[in-house]
Amino acid sequence: MTIQFNDETFHGxxxxxxxxxxxKRFPFPFHEDSYMYSVNMEPHKSYRPGSxxxxxxxxxxxxVAEMKDRARVLADDPLRxxxxxxxxxxxxxxxxxxxxxxxxxxxxxxxxxxxxxxxRWINKPLGIDDxxxxxxxxxxxxxxxxxxxxxxxxxxAVLDQRDDNLxxxxxxxxxxxxxxxDFDIGMNFFEWHAxxxxxxxxxxxxxxxxxxxxxxxxxxxxxxxxxxxxNPLLDTSPENYxxxxxxxxxxxxxxxxxxxxxxxxxxTFFRLPRSNALVFPIRCYLxxxxxxxxxxxxxxxxxxxxxxxxxELATYKGFIDNRPLMVEWLxxxxxxxxxxxxxxxxx
Amino acid sequence: xxxxxxKLNVTVAEVKPINDLxxxxxxxxxxxxxxxxxxxxxxxxxxxxxxxxTRLNAYSLMSxxxxxxxxxxxxxxxxxxxxxxxxxxxxxxxxMEMVISNPVNLFSLDLRAKKHLMLAGGIGITPFIAQMHQLxxxxxxxxxxxxxxxASLGTYAEELSAQYPGKVHIYHDDQDEAIDLNTLLAxxxxxxxxxxxxxxxxxxxxxxxxxxMGWPREAVHSEEFLAPASGKPFEVKCAxxxxxxQVGEHQSLLEALEAAGIDAPYLxxxxxxxxxxxxxxGYDGKFLHYDHWLTDEQKAGGKxxxxxxxxxxxxxxxxxx
Numbered sequence: 001m002t003i004q005f006n007d008e009t010f011h012g013x014x015x016x017x018x019x020x021x022x023x024k025r026f027p028f029p030f031h032e033d034s035y036m037y038s039v040n041m042e043p044h045k046s047y048r049p050g051s052x053x054x055x056x057x058x059x060x061x062x063x064v065a066e067m068k069d070r071a072r073v074l075a076d077d078p079l080r081x082x083x084x085x086x087x088x089x090x091x092x093x094x095x096x097x098x099x100x101x102x103x104x105x106x107x108x109x110x111x112x113x114x115x116x117x118x119x120r121w122i123n124k125p126l127g128i129d130d131x132x133x134x135x136x137x138x139x140x141x142x143x144x145x146x147x148x149x150x151x152x153x154x155x156x157a158v159l160d161q162r163d164d165n166l167x168x169x170x171x172x173x174x175x176x177x178x179x180x181x182d183f184d185i186g187m188n189f190f191e192w193h194a195x196x197x198x199x200x201x202x203x204x205x206x207x208x209x210x211x212x213x214x215x216x217x218x219x220x221x222x223x224x225x226x227x228x229x230x231n232p233l234l235d236t237s238p239e240n241y242x243x244x245x246x247x248x249x250x251x252x253x254x255x256x257x258x259x260x261x262x263x264x265x266x267x268t269f270f271r272l273p274r275s276n277a278l279v280f281p282i283r284c285y286l287x288x289x290x291x292x293x294x295x296x297x298x299x300x301x302x303x304x305x306x307x308x309x310x311x312e313l314a315t316y317k318g319f320i321d322n323r324p325l326m327v328e329w330l331x332x333x334x335x336x337x338x339x340x341x342x343x344x345x346x347x
Numbered sequence: 348x349x350x351x352x353x354k355l356n357v358t359v360a361e362v363k364p365i366n367d368l369x370x371x372x373x374x375x376x377x378x379x380x381x382x383x384x385x386x387x388x389x390x391x392x393x394x395x396x397x398x399x400x401t402r403l404n405a406y407s408l409m410s411x412x413x414x415x416x417x418x419x420x421x422x423x424x425x426x427x428x429x430x431x432x433x434x435x436x437x438x439x440x441x442x443m444e445m446v447i448s449n450p451v452n453l454f455s456l457d458l459r460a461k462k463h464l465m466l467a468g469g470i471g472i473t474p475f476i477a478q479m480h481q482l483x484x485x486x487x488x489x490x491x492x493x494x495x496x497x498a499s500l501g502t503y504a505e506e507l508s509a510q511y512p513g514k515v516h517i518y519h520d521d522q523d524e525a526i527d528l529n530t531l532l533a534x535x536x537x538x539x540x541x542x543x544x545x546x547x548x549x550x551x552x553x554x555x556x557x558x559x560m561g562w563p564r565e566a567v568h569s570e571e572f573l574a575p576a577s578g579k580p581f582e583v584k585c586a587x588x589x590x591x592x593q594v595g596e597h598q599s600l601l602e603a604l605e606a607a608g609i610d611a612p613y614l615x616x617x618x619x620x621x622x623x624x625x626x627x628x629g630y631d632g633k634f635l636h637y638d639h640w641l642t643d644e645q646k647a648g649g650k651x652x653x654x655x656x657x658x659x660x661x662x663x664x665x666x667x668x
Contacts, residue, residue, distance in 0.1 A: 086458035089485065096384075135484075162457050163565045214614060214622055217383055218353035218449040273384040274412065274481070276455040 632661010
C-alpha cells in the first residue's frame with residue numbers, strides 16, 4: 001500500500017503525530033494575515049497533486065487510527081450516529097458516492113465490484129470484504145450511512161432539502177468542534193447556526209444557504225473552517241466537555257508548542273442524486289503548533305491572525321483565555337517580514 | 348460560477364412520436380457509459396444549436412431514475428412558442444449528438460410524506476412518471492390524478508393506468524370530467540403531500556383550494572416552467588462587463604446576455620428557481636416581470652429582474668452584470 005498508516009491514539013496517551021509528509025500537505029486555512037468570516041466556497045475540483053484537495057475523499061496516514069477512534073466513541077455514545085427514517089435513501093446515495101470515488105481514486109486500497117445491485121466492497125486498510133445488495137438494508141451490518149461512514153474519515157451531516165431550507169436529518173458526528181448531532185437533529189439551517197456570533201448580522205447565512213440550495217449534481221463545493229484544540233482530540237463534543245474542557249487549563253510557554261493544535265476542517269458539499277439531499281462531510285485535520293511553525297510563513301501568519309482576531313470570534317472558538325499565551329509563544333516565530341498571498345508554503 | 352454548467356454529452360437514441368403534439372426523446376451517453384442517477388422530479392437543460400442561435404430549454408426527466416443507461420424526455424410542440432419545441436420536433440433525429448446539463452431537481456418528493464398525491468395537467472405529467480418509478484421501487488404510497496384534453500391527447504394515460512392499476516385516475520376535458528379537488532383533499536390520510544404540475548390556472552387552483560381547506564403550505568408542492576415570452580426588442584447596458592446588449596423580439600434577456608459572452612447564472616430558465624436574479628442599477632421605462640420568484644414588492648421596486656423570462660420596455664436599463 002502506498003500510505004503507511006500510523007498506529008496512534010486521539011485520547012489517553014495521545015500518541016497522534018504528523019509525519020513530515022502530513023505537515024507539508026496540511027490545509028493551512030489563512031490566505032492572508034487576518035481572518036473574518038466569508039462565504040469562502042470554491043468548486044471541489046482536484047487541485048495540487050498530493051494536497052488534501054486532490055481526491056474527492058482524502059485518505060491519509062491517520063485513516064486506520066481515526067476509524068478506531070470513531071468506533072470507540074460510538075461504543076460509548078451511539079447517539080453520535082442518527083438517521084431519521086426518510087433519510088435512508090440518502091444513506092445509500094452516500095454509500096455509492098464514497099465507494100465509487102475511493103475505488104477509482106485509491107485502487108490499491110479500495111475495490112468495488114458491481115454485478116447489477118449485488119456489490120462487493122473491499123477495504124484493504126480496514127480488512128473488510130463485504131458483499132451486499134444495493135438499496136437492501138438487510139444485507140449490511142449497519143444502516144447504509146453508518147456502514148460507510150465507519151470507514152471514512154471526517155464527520156458527515158446529511159441534510160434534507162425542502163421548503164427552501166436544509167434540515168439536519170441524519171449524521172455521523174464523532175470528530176466535531178463542540179457541536180452536537182443529538183441536539184441539532186431535525187433542525188433547519190438557521191436553527192443549527194443560531195449560536196454563531198456576528199455572521200447573522202453580516203447576512204452570511206442567508207447567502208450561504210442560497211448557495212447550498214443550488215449545489216448541483218456533478219458540481220461539489222468546498223471551504224475551510226478552523227478552530228483551536230488542546231491535545232490531539234478528534235472528539236471535542238459538548239457531551240464530553242467535562243473530559244476535555246479542563247485540558248484547556250495548564251498550558252505553559254514550555255508545553256504549548258506540543259499541546260496546542262490548530263484544528264482545520266475541510267468542508268465539502270455534494271448533491272446526492274436519488275434523494276436530492278445534500279451531504280456535508282467535515283474532515284478534521286490537526287497540527288501541533290511546534291510542527292506548524294516549521295513552515296516559516298505559517299508561523300508568522302498564525303501569530304498575526306490570532307493576535308488580531310475579534311474578541312467574539314476567539315470566545316466563540318473557545319480559546320479566549322489562552323490567546324495571550326498563544327500570541328506570546330507564536331511571536332517567537334514572527335520576525336515581522338511580509339508573507340506571500342495564499343495558503344501554501346513558500347518553498 | 349454559473350450554475351447549470353456541468354454538461355453531459357449525449358446521443359439521441361430514439362425519437363418517438365407519442366401523439367399529435369408530443370414526441371419522446373431518448374438520450375444515451377455519447378461513447379457509452381452510465382449517466383448520473385437522478386431523483387424523480389428532476390429536469391435537464393437541453394442545448395439546441397438552431398443556426399446562429401443557441402437555445403437552452405429545460406425538460407423534466409421522465410425515465411426510471413434508477414436506469415443509468417438512458418434518459419427520456421417528452422416535448423410538447425408549441426407552435427406559438429419561440430422555437431425550442433419546434434426545433435426538437437423538426438430537427439432532432441436519431442444518432443444526433445447533443446449537450447444536456449446534469450440533472451437538477453426543483454420539484455423533489457418530500458420523503459417524509461406518508462402518501463404522495465399527484466395532480467397533473469397535460470404535459471405536466473412528465474416529472475410524475477419518474478417519481479412514480481422511484482416510489483414504486485421504494486414501496487412508497489402514491490396516487491395520480493391526471494387531467495387531459497382528450498383520450499387521444501392523453502399522453503401516457505393508458506400506459507400509466509396499466510402499469511399502476513388502481514393508482515391512476517384519468518379525467519377527460521372533452522367528456523366534462525374534472526378532478527373533484529375538494530373531496531380529494533378532504534379524504535386524504537394525515538401526512539399526505541400534494542404535488543401539482545400543469546398549467547398556471549391549475550397550479551393556482553390547487554394552492555388556493557388547499558390553503559382554504561387548511562393544508563400546511565409545506566405539504567403542497569408545485570412546478571411550473573414558464574417559456575420566455577416574446578416581446579418588443581430592447582437594449583440593456585451591462586455595467587460590470589461594460590457591454591451594451593440588444594435583446595431581440597424572440598430572445599430572452601438571459602439568452603442575449605449569454606450570446607454577448609456575459610457570465611449569467613441559471614438553473615431552471617423558467618422564472619422559478621431564483622438563480623438568475625440580477626440587480627438593476629438604473630432604468631427609465633417599464634419592467635415586464637413574468638417570473639414567479641420576485642415578490643410583488645420587489646417587482647414594484649425596480650431593483651431586480653429575472654432575465655430568464657422577464658423583459659423591459661423603455662429608454663434605458665442598466666444591469667449589474
